[in-house]
Amino acid sequence: MQSARFRTPAAAAGRRAPPPGARTPRRPRCAAAPRPEAQTQQQRLEVERVSSSQGSRKAVSQAFVKLLGLTTAPKREVAAEEIEAAPYRPYSPPLSDLEVRQKRPYFRGRSWTDTDVARLIFYSAMTGTSVVLGPLTYSPQALELMLAGYVISGGLGISLSYHRQLSHKSFRCPKPLEYFFAYCGALAFEGDPIEWAKGHTWHHKHSDTPADRHSPRDGLWHSHWGWVLDESYADSRRDPKSGSCKDDLAAPWFFVESPGFYTWLRDTYMMHMLGQAVAFAALGGLPGFVWGFCIRVLFTQNMTWLVNSAVHVWGDQPWATGDSSRNNALVAALVFGDGWHANHHAFPSSAAHGLEPWQVDPSYALIRGMEAAGLAWDVKRPTQEQMERLRRRHEP
Ligand SMILES: [Zn+2]
Numbered sequence: 001m002q003s004a005r006f007r008t009p010a011a012a013a014g015r016r017a018p019p020p021g022a023r024t025p026r027r028p029r030c031a032a033a034p035r036p037e038a039q040t041q042q043q044r045l046e047v048e049r050v051s052s053s054q055g056s057r058k059a060v061s062q063a064f065v066k067l068l069g070l071t072t073a074p075k076r077e078v079a080a081e082e083i084e085a086a087p088y089r090p091y092s093p094p095l096s097d098l099e100v101r102q103k104r105p106y107f108r109g110r111s112w113t114d115t116d117v118a119r120l121i122f123y124s125a126m127t128g129t130s131v132v133l134g135p136l137t138y139s140p141q142a143l144e145l146m147l148a149g150y151v152i153s154g155g156l157g158i159s160l161s162y163h164r165q166l167s168h169k170s171f172r173c174p175k176p177l178e179y180f181f182a183y184c185g186a187l188a189f190e191g192d193p194i195e196w197a198k199g200h201t202w203h204h205k206h207s208d209t210p211a212d213r214h215s216p217r218d219g220l221w222h223s224h225w226g227w228v229l230d231e232s233y234a235d236s237r238r239d240p241k242s243g244s245c246k247d248d249l250a251a252p253w254f255f256v257e258s259p260g261f262y263t264w265l266r267d268t269y270m271m272h273m274l275g276q277a278v279a280f281a282a283l284g285g286l287p288g289f290v291w292g293f294c295i296r297v298l299f300t301q302n303m304t305w306l307v308n309s310a311v312h313v314w315g316d317q318p319w320a321t322g323d324s325s326r327n328n329a330l331v332a333a334l335v336f337g338d339g340w341h342a343n344h345h346a347f348p349s350s351a352a353h354g355l356e357p358w359q360v361d362p363s364y365a366l367i368r369g370m371e372a373a374g375l376a377w378d379v380k381r382p383t384q385e386q387m388e389r390l391r392r393r394h395e396p
C-alpha cells in the first residue's frame with residue numbers, strides 16, 4: 001500500500017511508455033510527483049480507519065467478547081435530550097467551585113458495547129490481581145521495577161512523547177529518539193500514538209464543553225475512568241459545528257511525516273501489549289508480572305487520568321483560558337510536571353508546563369537537557385507578552 005501511494009498516476013494506471021518518435025502529450029509540470037491531494041486523501045482514509053476502529057484494540061475486544069459468548073449492545077448515539085434529561089443533581093465537589101452533574105448511569109441501567117465489556121473485564125482482572133497478589137509478591141525490588149516502568153512508560157512515554165511532542169509538537173528531536181519515546185508511550189497501554197494524540201487534541205479544542213469526552217462537568221467518575229468504559233457516551237459528545245471526536249479525520253503531523261512507523265505501531269499494538277506482559281512474567285516471574293505489568297499499567301493510567309479529572313477540578317486558575325483547567329502542585333509532582341494544567345491549556349504548544357521557577361517540571365528539565373546536548377530543537381515556550389495577555393486580572 002505504501003509503494004502504491006507514491007506511484008505516478010501513469011504507472012498506477014498501468015500505462016506503457018510511448019513508442020520512439022511519438023509525440024509526447026504535454027503534461028503539467030511535476031506530473032510525476034505524488035499528488036498532494038491524493039496523499040491527503042490516503043492519509044484521511046488511514047486515520048478514518050483508526051478513528052472508527054481504534055486500531056487493533058477494538059479487534060481484540062470484539063474477538064475476546066465473542067470467545068466468551070457474551071451478548072453486547074451495538075455502539076449507539078446517546079441523544080443530547082437523553083443526556084439533559086439525566087436524573088442527577090448538580091453539585092460542587094469539596095474545595096472546588098466547579099459545578100458537576102453526572103449525565104449517564106455509570107454501571108447499572110445502561111448499555112454495554114463489546115469494547116466496554118472487554119475493558120471492564122480487563123480492568124477488573126488487573127485490579128483483582130494487583131489487590132490480591134500485590135502484597136503477596138511485594139519486595140523492594142518489585143517496587144523499584146514498578147517505579148522504573150512508570151518513569152519509562154509514564155514519564156518518557158506519555159508526558160514527554162505522547163503529550164508534549166506528538167500531540168502538541170512542542171519540540172523536535174532526531175527521528176530514532178522520537179520513535180523510542182513513542183514506543184515507551186505505547187507501553188503505558190493507553191492506545192497507539194495516533195489514537196491518543198487525536199483524542200487529546202480534541203480535548204483541547206473542546207475543553208469542558210458538551211463535545212469534551214472526559215470533562216468533570218459530566219461527573220467526576222466519568223472524567224477519570226468512566227469515559228473509558230462507556231464508548232457510546234464518550235463518542236456521542238459532540239460540537240454543533242465539528243461533530244464528534246470520531247468525525248475529525250485530520251491526520252496528526254507525526255503520522256504525515258512518518259506514516260511507516262506509526263502505521264506499524266498502530267497495527268501491531270496489541271502484540272506489543274501481550275508481549276510486554278509475557279516478557280515481565282518470563283524475566284521476573286510472578287512478582288515481575290504483578291508489579292512490572294499489572295500494578296505499573298494501572299498506576300500509570302490512573303496518573304494520566306488525574307490530568308483529565310483532578311486538574312480540571314482542584315487548583316489555581318491564573319489564566320483566562322475559558323475552561324476549568326487548573327494548576328495542581330500535587331498532581332504535577334506525580335505526573336512529571338503535567339499537573340501545571342492551567343498553564344498547559346493557556347499555552348498548549350509550550351514544551352514547559354511549569355512556567356514559574358518553583359513549578360517543578362521534570363519532563364521540561366529533560367527537554368532542556370536534550371536541547372543543551374543538541375538532541376532537541378524548536379523547543380517552544382510562551383513569550384512574556386503572550387503570558388501578560390492571558391494573565392487573569394483580579395479586581396481590587
Ligand atoms: Zn495537552
Ligand SMILES: [Zn+2]
Nearest residue numbers: 207307325341
Ligand atoms: Zn485538560
